[in-house]
Amino acid sequence: MRVRTDGDTAVARAGALECLREARLRPFWLDSPEAPAPRPPLAGEERCDLAVVGGGFTGLWAALLAKERDPSRDVVVLEAVTAGWAASGRNGGFCMATLTHGLSNGVERFPKEQRRLEQLGLANLDAIQGAVERYGIDCDWQRSGEVLVATEPWQVDGLREEYELLRRFDRDVRLLDRDEIQAEVHSPTYRAALWELDGCAMADPARLAWGLRRACLDLGVRLYEGTPVTSLETEGAAVSLVAPGGRVLARHAVLATNAFRPLLRRLRPYIVPVYDYALMTEPLSAARRAAIGWTTRAGLADTTSQFHYYRITDDGRLLWGGYDAVYHYGNRVHPALDARPATFEKLAGQFFETFPQLEGVRFTHAWGGAIDTCSRFFAFWSTALRGRVASVLGYTGMGVAESRFGAEVCLDLLSGRETELTRLELVRSRPIPFPPEPLRSATIQLTRRSLARADAQGGHRDLWLRTLDRFGLGFDS
Ligand SMILES: Cc1cc2nc3c(=O)[nH]c(=O)nc-3n(C[C@H](O)[C@H](O)[C@H](O)COP(=O)(O)OP(=O)(O)OC[C@H]3O[C@@H](n4cnc5c(N)ncnc54)[C@H](O)[C@@H]3O)c2cc1C
Numbered sequence: 001m002r003v004r005t006d007g008d009t010a011v012a013r014a015g016a017l018e019c020l021r022e023a024r025l026r027p028f029w030l031d032s033p034e035a036p037a038p039r040p041p042l043a044g045e046e047r048c049d050l051a052v053v054g055g056g057f058t059g060l061w062a063a064l065l066a067k068e069r070d071p072s073r074d075v076v077v078l079e080a081v082t083a084g085w086a087a088s089g090r091n092g093g094f095c096m097a098t099l100t101h102g103l104s105n106g107v108e109r110f111p112k113e114q115r116r117l118e119q120l121g122l123a124n125l126d127a128i129q130g131a132v133e134r135y136g137i138d139c140d141w142q143r144s145g146e147v148l149v150a151t152e153p154w155q156v157d158g159l160r161e162e163y164e165l166l167r168r169f170d171r172d173v174r175l176l177d178r179d180e181i182q183a184e185v186h187s188p189t190y191r192a193a194l195w196e197l198d199g200c201a202m203a204d205p206a207r208l209a210w211g212l213r214r215a216c217l218d219l220g221v222r223l224y225e226g227t228p229v230t231s232l233e234t235e236g237a238a239v240s241l242v243a244p245g246g247r248v249l250a251r252h253a254v255l256a257t258n259a260f261r262p263l264l265r266r267l268r269p270y271i272v273p274v275y276d277y278a279l280m281t282e283p284l285s286a287a288r289r290a291a292i293g294w295t296t297r298a299g300l301a302d303t304t305s306q307f308h309y310y311r312i313t314d315d316g317r318l319l320w321g322g323y324d325a326v327y328h329y330g331n332r333v334h335p336a337l338d339a340r341p342a343t344f345e346k347l348a349g350q351f352f353e354t355f356p357q358l359e360g361v362r363f364t365h366a367w368g369g370a371i372d373t374c375s376r377f378f379a380f381w382s383t384a385l386r387g388r389v390a391s392v393l394g395y396t397g398m399g400v401a402e403s404r405f406g407a408e409v410c411l412d413l414l415s416g417r418e419t420e421l422t423r424l425e426l427v428r429s430r431p432i433p434f435p436p437e438p439l440r441s442a443t444i445q446l447t448r449r450s451l452a453r454a455d456a457q458g459g460h461r462d463l464w465l466r467t468l469d470r471f472g473l474g475f476d477s
Pocket residue numbers: 053054055056057058059078079080081082083084085086087088089090091092093094095096227228229230256257258259260261263276277278309321368369370371395396397398399400401402403
């Protein structure tokens with residue numbers, strides 16, 4: 001890996017650089033002999049009941065749920081690369097129950113609906129667990145919860161408020177003081193923590209995606225990989241989806257393309273691709289594991305605007321990700337953006353500040369990936385071509401579990417019937433779109449700078465952030 005070596009902090013950074021020296025620039029989870037061999041691309045013309053564009057979690061769930069609802073339904077998945085290669089196979093593996101990017105965000109936007117949304121989110125997480133068991137998906141599924149840690153004094157009050165809110169919604173949560181959190185996970189930086197026991201499971205995301213892929217194939221879903229869909233239009237009573245090697249005529253279609261350029265032009269202003277980065281350590285020795293405690297393997301995250309998320313794998317490695325959320329002018333998405341040495345170096349330095357006792361640990365993998373950020377931070381749905389096409393986008397860094405719910409809603413929308421899900425304000429409303437370039441880039445950079453300042457100044461939000469808050473707008477990963 002190429003890293004910068006200039007600057008007067010070179011000595012302090014030397015350890016971070018050394019431990020990154022051998023890191024492979026690819027997602028740890030995908031760098032596995034368990035990766036399935038790709039299926040051949042579409043060649044010629046096919047007909048089906050349901051075509052799904054995109055083979056990440058959303059697309060795989062859409063195909064699987066469609067088959068579960070009606071096994072005779074003929075389902076085709078068209079995936080540009082290979083199923084699970086993008087965000088779904090390279091994320092932190094935090095499967096969060098929330099459908100609104102956290103309870104407080106939901107309460108602000110849907111005060112009347114939020115209690116039901118919490119129930120639906122928990123039921124969605126249970127349903128994922130049910131599928132993992134039913135299809136025998138070996139993805140290291142752990143219902144260990146998520147621990148939010150406060151590392152600055154002003155964050156402690158924030159955690160207490162969040163705890164009280166969660167309790168009002170009957171959630172299974174614990175507030176931990178400094179001694180209690182430090183007894184669980186040994187870091188000198190911790191001041192307090194909030195443990196959401198019921199709201200999060202941890203999984204190996206690539207193995208989950210590959211397991212869903214396998215389940216789809218076993219149920220008779222036809223999957224074409226290496227098949228980018230280039231256009232979408234009505235043809236008689238069908239939807240025509242064109243790819244370089246052929247086309248599919250479908251009665252209905254689900255679009256599950258996440259941070260990539262939406263096929264429906266009118267959806268383009270609603271999402272921006274934001275790059276998020278992560279590191280994976282070598283397996284920790286027993287002595288190093290003992291030095292950090294953390295026997296529960298719950299997922300951890302800190303509570304600054306620029307936050308870290310981190311977790312332990314089944315082979316005893318530590319994943320450390322987050323902090324920088326990078327937007328590239330013009331909604332650029334490209335494999336070259338998956339590696340960002342400056343961010344890797346920064347992440348490594350912050351890792352050792354949190355766990356100084358792990359000095360000398362090496363990182364084996366460093367990678368990034370695009371997140372489909374929208375201004376309200378959770379999914380939104382749309383239909384097109386007279387109700388024959390449904391799309392879900394905008395998970396904003398929390399789509400591992402929500403993707404199943406997103407797919408379920410798409411199928412309800414395509415059914416043409418009103419259901420409990422299609423009646424939700426959550427489903428019927430949309431985020432506010434981003435402005436066009438160059439304003440888009442300028443406002444995102446301004447917001448990022450303001451968020452960094454807020455973190456550095458005891459959480460104090462400046463006029464710009466307060467204005468965005470007033471309009472229910474934001475930028476997150
Ligand atoms: C580094 C990182 C860490 C994250 N950590 C977490 C986390 O811990 N918890 C969490 O909940 N979320 C996390 N996320 C977000 C989460 O991974 C996503 O929200 C989720 O995987 C979205 O699934 P998806 O199927 O919608 O998208 P993707 O997995 O991105 O799949 C979209 C698929 O569509 C395909 N595609 C696009 N356009 C076309 C086309 N025209 N034709 C055919 N195929 C097409 C792509 O090739 C891709 O395979 C993280 C994301 C990243 C990048």
